[in-house]
C-alpha cells in the first residue's frame with residue numbers, strides 16, 4: 488500500500504516557502520515591501536528590519552534598526568530569530584541612492600552611501616550567520632543593481648556601491664558554500680518604487696520624465712517591484728538549490744538587449 492507523501496515544509500517542487508523564516512532589510516517600502524508580501528504569500532514567516540515600521544506589510548514581524556548601527560542590527564537580528572524561531576533566509580535589500588560624478592560627491596557622502604549599501608549587508612549577514620548555519624535551508628539574497636554592470640552617467644558612487652555588492656555576493660558565496668549557505672543577488676533595472684517616484688517628483692516635468700524613463704526600457708515600461716520580489720523568492724527557495732554566487736538581472740532586458748521600443 489502506498490501512502491500519500493507528507494509535504495515537506497520546503498517543497499523543492501513548488502518553490503513555496505512554507506515555514507521558511509526570512510529576515511528582509513528595507514521591508515517598509517518599494518522592493519523590500521514587495522519581497523515581504525511575496526514571501527508571506529508563499530507561507531514564509533517574515534521579519535522586516537528597517538528604519539521604520541510604517542509601510543511594512545501586515546503579517547510580518549517588524550524590527551526597527553538602521554543597518555549602519557552595528558549594535559542595533561545585532562539586537563534586531565536576535566529579536567527576529569526569537570520572533571520567528573530562527574532565521575533561514577536573509578534578504579539584504581536596504582539601500583540608498585546617490586547621484587553625481589566623482590567630481591560631485593565629497594568623501595563624507597561616499598562613506599555615508601557605502602556605509603548603508605555595502606557595510607549594511609556585512610553587518611546584517613555577520614549577525615545572522617550563526618542562525619543561517621543552524622538552518623536546514625540557508626540562503627542570502629542581496630539586492631544589487633544593473634548599475635554594477637553598466638556605465639550609468641552621473642551614478643559614480645551608487646554604481647561603485649553596487650559593484651561592491653556584486654563582488655561581496657561572490658565572495659560570501661565562496662566563503663560559505665561548504666556550510667550549505669547559498670548567496671546570490673538580484674540586479675534590478677529601473678523599478679517603479681517610491682524611490683524612483685521621488686526622483687521623478689524632483690524633475691521639472693515629472694510626467695515627461697516618466698515617459699522618457701519608460702522610453703529607455705526595452706519593454707517600454709518600468710520593472711515592477713513584484714517582479715523583483717518573485718526573483719528573490721526563487722533564489723531563496725529550494726528551486727534554486729544549485730544556484731550560488733549568481734546575479735539575476737530583473738531589468739526588462741535593459742542590461743543585455745540592444746532594443747528600444749518603437
Ligand code: NAD
Nearest residue numbers: 513515516517518538553554581582632675677678680682
Ligand atoms: P525605497 O526607498 O522605496 O525603499 C528602501 C527601504 O530601505 C526603505 O524602507 C528605507 O527606510 C530602507 N532603508 C534605507 N536606508 C536604510 C538604513 N540605513 N537602515 C535600514 N533601512 C534602510 O527603495 P527601493 O527602490 O525599494 O530600493 C530597494 C533596494 O533596491 C535598494 O538596495 C536599491 O539600491 C535597489 N534598487 C532599486 C532600484 C530602483 O529602480 N528602485 C533599481 C536597482 C536596485
